[in-house]
Amino acid sequence: MPDKALLVVDVQNDFCPGGALPVPHGDVVVPVLNTYIGLFQRLGYPVIASRDWHPANTRHFQPFGGGWPIHCVQGTRGAEFHPHLRLPSDAIIVSKGMDPQQDSYTAFDGVDPQGRPLAQVLRELGVRHLFVGGLATDYCVRHTALDALRQGFAVWLLADASRGVDLQPGDSDKAIAEVRRQGGKVATLSEVLAVLGRATALEGGKGV
Numbered sequence: 001m002p003d004k005a006l007l008v009v010d011v012q013n014d015f016c017p018g019g020a021l022p023v024p025h026g027d028v029v030v031p032v033l034n035t036y037i038g039l040f041q042r043l044g045y046p047v048i049a050s051r052d053w054h055p056a057n058t059r060h061f062q063p064f065g066g067g068w069p070i071h072c073v074q075g076t077r078g079a080e081f082h083p084h085l086r087l088p089s090d091a092i093i094v095s096k097g098m099d100p101q102q103d104s105y106t107a108f109d110g111v112d113p114q115g116r117p118l119a120q121v122l123r124e125l126g127v128r129h130l131f132v133g134g135l136a137t138d139y140c141v142r143h144t145a146l147d148a149l150r151q152g153f154a155v156w157l158l159a160d161a162s163r164g165v166d167l168q169p170g171d172s173d174k175a176i177a178e179v180r181r182q183g184g185k186v187a188t189l190s191e192v193l194a195v196l197g198r199a200t201a202l203e204g205g206k207g208v
Contacts, residue, residue, distance in 0.1 A: 009134030014071040014078035021071040050107035053095035106143035133161030142175035155184035
């Protein structure tokens with residue numbers, strides 16, 4: 001049973017350039033994430049993708065008292081994954097932000113199409129090591145990584161596959177430092193390749 005999974009956080013049109021709430025240069029994570037996706041697929045590890053899936057009326061949005069412009073409304077183009085993100089056909093989609101009374105930054109607030117919370121999905125898959133990247137470093141990636149640590153998962157934050165909003169300069173760096181302080185690891189592709197290659201060799205596989 002695979003004990004590792006890739007979690008792609010909220011790489012949606014509204015969070016990329018031209019969207020309603022763009023992360024600066026957010027789309028640069030797409031080709032990097034595609035490399036990670038291909039790697040995890042080759043090794044037989046699950047790929048999970050979270051998405052904001054807001055109702056049209058939610059207190060998350062500025063017109064209803066929230067802090068953010070309207071974005072990622074269910075069924076709209078803005079809520080779709082970036083068109084160049086190559087999610088596999090068997091990727092598990094986790095939707096969050098559906099409760100109009102909750103902000104739901106963390107993917108651990110999300111559920112799969114069967115209504116299972118993310119933590120349950122991961123445990124049923126046998127996942128113990130979670131590799132997390134996407135948008136945005138200082139919001140949903142941060143909250144997701146910290147919640148994963150609280151839930152007892154080993155966490156690798158993929159620094160080269162994440163980008164932040166940085167409403168205040170340095171917010172993304174602070175988020176990464178916080179994940180480290182809480183016991184998470186921060187890595188780039190070369191480091192992940194080394195880790196997964198060693199793990200595969202130990203399991204009797206061919207490595208990468």
